[in-house]
Amino acid sequence: MLTEIGKLTDAQVPEHWPQNCRLNPRAFSKLPDGWYHAKMVTGESGRGTGGNMARLFVGPYDEAKGKRVQFWHKTDLEKHLGYKLEQESEENPRIHPRIMNPELLKTFPDDAILHRVHEKKARADYINKRCDDLDGKTVREALMDFHYEYEGGIMCSYGSSDLKYDEKDGRI
Secondary structure (H helix, E strand, C coil): CHHHHHHHCCCCCCCCCCCCEEECCCCCCCCCCCCEEEEEECCCECCECCCCEEEEEEEEEECCCCEEEEECCHHHHHHHHCCCCCCCCCCCCCCCCCCCCHHHHHHCCCCCECCCCCCCCCCCHHHHHHHHHHCCCEHHHHHHCCEEECHHHCEEECCHHHHHHHHHCCCC
């Protein structure tokens, strides 16, 4: 799936990329230039049999080691860099860059137009307003750009789970 998402986002694998490692375009926290979010299948160790997809940070090529610098933990990366990485915005922690999920696009094509079914109402007013505001938008616009106000004034990105929920309950 990461490979398919990488193709959709035109993610280019840098030179000297670690074997069995994939770019992780779904990760959105900012990294310094030359550093990448990645996922790699873990190997067998004293802690278990491996075979899990684990996140890691892949950095610049190290001539002395003959490979790219890698860290499994953010704290180790920060120690290496000598400073703490920027945190996600505290003002709107539920809003972050979006990507289109290839599996979801099989069910909901990105150019499909969403139409509000006004006869179907949700108990929560914010869901009804969200569905009203989505009327006439494409799936791509909804998943990539649309934000709605959750209870208490919290702004949220409209996600694939929201789309599935609204469609399943007949509001979209």
